[in-house]
Amino acid sequence: MKCEDMLALLNEYVDGDIDPAICEEFEKHLAGCNPCQVVVDNIRKTITLYKDGQPCKLPVEFRERLHSILRQKFQKNRRNTS
């Protein structure tokens, strides 16, 4: 397997969604190719960096406004359907 072929399979390998026979070929290539090993590691770290970050907190004023608007709309819808 060449480096070019590895790129096409990179997602599946990183996500653990890869056919076992192809996985074996992929890992055989990795064992002898330092650049590809490092790229795979870089990709894993890239995903972790964004995934492990906490979701943004809503600004307090916005959150209050949002919930107030939604409550009003919910109750209006209820009145219209009953």
Next chain:
Amino acid sequence: MTDTELVRHAKAGDLAAFEELVTRYERRVFSLAHRMLDNQQDAEDVTQQSFLSALEHLAGFREESSFYTWLMRIASHAALKVIRKRRGLPAESLEELSVPHPEFIATWKESPAKIAQQNETGQLIEDALAQLDEKHRLVFLLRDVEGLSVKETAEATGLSEANVKVRLLRARLQLRERLTRLFGDPSTRLIPHAH
């Protein structure tokens, strides 16, 4: 209570159930909107529109589907609409065929956890994400940050699963390239093999 139970209660007129759904997902919708639009006011507008739309269409929502995927779909469309309006783009652009080859290959000096702790890196990390084309950024956010499956991401974006995979690969490789230039140890730099 599960999302399904909350949806059922909300449909039956239970405001508290609907508010619980909002509370459960408001930060994730806001985060997605903020990372897509890079503007707080726009992110607030999209967040509000998304929940209002979910409320408006709740009666027609099939309870056996994933409320979260559905909500992400609504938010994705709302965010993309803002971006297209900003740029005056009428429709989807053609999908590029090539995948960027890694150029700067080096091991990172520190772990993601250590990098994230440093004060000066937060903005650099967000800037790298903001530099992605929005169609790649969206797929990356839904799949890798929000944890939707490829199938759910396809449903949320209206793309085929094949398109999701291509966009995800491009996003991951582009981010890898930018972040490795920032956080990679130049003394460990490797030359990619000839293709």
